Amino acid sequence: xxxxxxxxxxxxxxxxxxxxxxxxxxxxxxxxxxxxxxxxxxxxxxxxxxxxxxxxxxxxxxxxxxxxxxxxxxxxxxxxxxxxxxxxxxxxxxxxxxxxxxxxxxxxxxxxxxxxxxxxxxxxxxxxxxxxxxxxxxxxxxxxxxxxxxxxxxxxxxxxxxxxxxxxxxxxxxxxxxxxxxxxxxxxxxxxxxxxxxxxxxxxxxxxxxxxxxxxxxxxxxxxxxxxxxxxxxxxxxxxxxxxxxxxxxxxxxxxxxxxxxxxxxxxxxxxxxxxxxxxxxxxxxxxxxxxxx
Numbered sequence: 001x002x003x004x005x006x007x008x009x010x011x012x013x014x015x016x017x018x019x020x021x022x023x024x025x026x027x028x029x030x031x032x033x034x035x036x037x038x039x040x041x042x043x044x045x046x047x048x049x050x051x052x053x054x055x056x057x058x059x060x061x062x063x064x065x066x067x068x069x070x071x072x073x074x075x076x077x078x079x080x081x082x083x084x085x086x087x088x089x090x091x092x093x094x095x096x097x098x099x100x101x102x103x104x105x106x107x108x109x110x111x112x113x114x115x116x117x118x119x120x121x122x123x124x125x126x127x128x129x130x131x132x133x134x135x136x137x138x139x140x141x142x143x144x145x146x147x148x149x150x151x152x153x154x155x156x157x158x159x160x161x162x163x164x165x166x167x168x169x170x171x172x173x174x175x176x177x178x179x180x181x182x183x184x185x186x187x188x189x190x191x192x193x194x195x196x197x198x199x200x201x202x203x204x205x206x207x208x209x210x211x212x213x214x215x216x217x218x219x220x221x222x223x224x225x226x227x228x229x230x231x232x233x234x235x236x237x238x239x240x241x242x243x244x245x246x247x248x249x250x251x252x253x254x255x256x257x258x259x260x261x262x263x264x265x266x267x268x269x270x271x272x273x274x275x276x277x278x279x280x281x282x283x284x285x286x287x288x289x290x291x292x293x294x
Contacts, residue, residue: 044242045224045239045240045241045242046223046240048222048224048225048239049224049294050294051134051222051224051291051292051293051294052292053135053136053220053289053290053292054290054291054292055289056289057287057289058135058288058289058290059130059132059287060285060287060288061073061105061286062103062285063105063283064103065100066100066101067095067099067100067101068094068095068098068099068100069098069099069100069105069124070100072129073126073129073130074124074125074129075124075125075126075127075129076091076092076093076098076122076123076125077091077125077257077259078091078092078093078123079115080114080116080117082264083261083264084165085261085265085266086263086264086265086268087150087261087263087264087267088117088118088148088262088263088264088268089109089117089119089120089121089260089261089262089263090114090115090116090117090119090120090121091121091123091259092114092120092121092122093122096108096110096120097121097122098124103284104282104283105124105258105282105283106280106281106282106283107121107122107124107151107258107259107260107280107281107282107283108121108122108278108279108280109144109149109262109277109278109279109280110277111278119262119263119277121259121260121261121262122259122260123257123258123259124257124258125255126255126256126257127156127158127255128158128255129255130255130256130288131158131253131254131255132253132254132255132288132290133251133252133254134221134222134223134290134291135221135289135290135291136218136219136220136221136288136289137155137173137218137219137221137256137286137287137288138216138217138218138285138287138289139153139173139216139217139258139283139285139286139287140214140215140216140217140283140284140285141153141174141217141281141282141283142210142211142212142213142281142284143176143210143211144178144260144279144280144281145178145211145276145279146178146273146276146279147178147179147270147271147272147273147276148178148179148262148263148268148271148273148276149176149177149178149260149262149267149276149279150175150176150177150260150262150263150264150266150267150268151175151176151259151260151261152174152175152176152257152258152259152260152261153172153173153174153175153217153256153257153258154170154171154172154173154256154257155170155172155173155219155255155256155257156169156170156257157169157170157249157253157254158252158253158254159253161249162191162245162249165189166189166190166191166194167190167191167245167246167249169188169189169190169249169250169252169254170187170188170189170194171187171188171221171226171250171254172185172187172188172189173186173217173218173219173228174230176210177266177267177269178267178273178276178279179269179271181210181211182206182207182208182209182210183204183205183206184204184205184206184210184217184230185203185204186203186204186219186228186230186235186236187200187202187203187236188200188201188202188238190246190247190249191245191246191247192246192247193247201236203228203236204235205230205233205235207230207231214282214284215230215231216230216231216232217229217230218230218232221291222291223240223251224239225237225239225240226238226250256286256288258283258286260279260281
């Protein structure tokens, strides 16, 4: 016959073990971000409720000032580390590479020695200025041209809740490489679907004159799907599969980035034409519209 003391101790041990297992199932240790909460796997994909968006922008920059971009709207990523893609530019935070005049933001990439690099450019971010969960982003822009240019209009997670790239996701509203003129790409990256394992979700469309005229680049982001539009024509849709954050980390806030990279693994895949610089991306406006919840 069991003693009551031994039985009681076994019950306490079992309770503690269950508690430890429960704690370990909702967090994990990463190399650089400490404990990261991992939510339970959803039962299935969400229902598309047909979400719409407000008709007046919640946040916008029409670039009506003169000089540097407004500090109330924009910050900068700076440096010349290669940015994970072997890029050639050094990003600055000066009007040498990002300036506003006549209603236009101009990001300029130049061939000049800067920070140990042979090119300078700018990478503007709305981090901690505009961080949004769901909504519509519209950016009207004219792109640079020539071999070695790699402009982008894109989004990154502000808090990296699920871990470092690509675990917390990326939304590329527009990417263009100069050696493939007038072909524009819309892409999303996640831990399950990203370019280094060749599983990224992506669409491309030829748009004549992306470097000679302004075109509208847009994302509509809801709990159900990320949808991409070029000149208001839908070119991309990635629906939430309802299988967890490895596929869909897009339930946390993101911010916007505007930049021109030089060279790099993709932009420089066919070399860099040293005779074309400076090159510029011009932005007429940036507008964000809140999603109307249902």
